[in-house]
Amino acid sequence: MGFNRKWAAWVAIGLASALGGCAGENIEDSPQTGGAGMGGAGNGSGGAGNPTQARGASSVFPYTSGCGVGPYRIPADGTATNDRVVGDRITDGVGGDVDCSVTPSGSGYRVAVALEAGASAFSATATLESDADSSFSGTGRIGFYHPDAGNISSETCRFEVLASQEVGTGKVWGNFDCTQATKEATPGFTCNFEGSFVAEDCN
Numbered sequence: 698m699g700f701n702r703k704w705a706a707w708v709a710i711g712l713a714s715a716l717g718g719c720a721g722e723n724i725e726d727s728p729q730t731g732g733a734g735m736g737g738a739g740n741g742s743g744g745a746g747n748p749t750q751a752r753g754a755s756s757v758f759p760y761t762s763g764c765g766v767g768p769y770r771i772p773a774d775g776t777a778t779n780d781r782v783v784g785d786r787i788t789d790g791v792g793g794d795v796d797c798s799v800t801p802s803g804s805g806y807r808v809a810v811a812l813e814a815g816a817s818a819f820s821a822t823a824t825l826e827s828d829a830d831s832s833f834s835g836t837g838r839i840g841f842y843h844p845d846a847g848n849i850s851s852e853t854c855r856f857e858v859l860a861s862q863e864v865g866t867g868k869v870w871g872n873f874d875c876t877q878a879t880k881e882a883t884p885g886f887t888c889n890f891e892g893s894f895v896a897e898d899c900n
Contacts, residue, residue, distance in 0.1 A: 752795040753812050753896035754786040755819040757841050763888035764878060765846030772814035786895065787814050797899035799869045805833055808856075808869050810896045818842045821873065821894060823856040825864060833858040839875050847882045849890070851875035870895040 757769040772787050787793040793814030800807050805826040812819045823837025834857045840850035858864045858871035874891040 752787060752789045752898065753797060753810060753894070755812055755841075755892060755894035757819070757890050757892040759846070759888060759890045761889045763880060763883070763886055764849055764890045765843065767846075767890070768892070769817060769841065769843040769846060771812050771817045771819045771841070773817055787812055795896065797896040799864065799867050799896070799899045801866060805835065806864050806866075806869070808837070808864070810869070810894060816844050819894065823854070825856060825858060831860045833864050833871070839873055847880055849878050849880050849888070851878035851890070853877045867899045868897040869899075
């Protein structure tokens with residue numbers, strides 16, 4: 698992968714692949730995962746070893762000063778249709794690098810995603826548990842880099858996967874809200890941000 702950001706060491710995960718297009722295209726019901734499908738992606742099968750398909754993307758929206766003005770999208774040219782649909786996805790090995798892992802854990806999943814495209818990068822790790830309303834939620838950490846914002850990371854992030862989104866073995870489409878984020882260039886300073894991310898056909 699060759700990630701050169703300090704926080705990229707948070708994830709040590711294998712290559713993955715996913716269907717192309719924007720998150721939220723061709724949405725269809727998927728009762729097995731408690732939410733809507735992500736372009737008809739399967740449970741992580743058939744993706745590994747095919748680096749020509751798009752795999753992941755993210756959007757970060759700072760909501761306090763210090764995290765930058767945003768929104769920051771990875772890939773940078775990804776156009777989001779709303780705050781829950783992250784936009785065009787990275788094609789691993791072509792438009793950037795994508796590593797991800799989504800594996801069962803108790804009643805939920807352990808999630809690790811790392812994206813890098815051009816001058817920006819994003820990394821997320823979380824443990825999600827099933828909620829009563831067919832959604833998932835949990836806590837974890839996120840780091841992102843953008844030339845206009847620098848290296849920013851938070852270990853106090855709340856994650857959610859709404860019933861209209863999806864998480865399952867090898868795939869995740871969800872949202873995050875992070876507080877007490879630190880900025881590498883400004884020790885002692887904190888800020889807050891939120892956003893969404895998607896990754897498919899992961900390990």
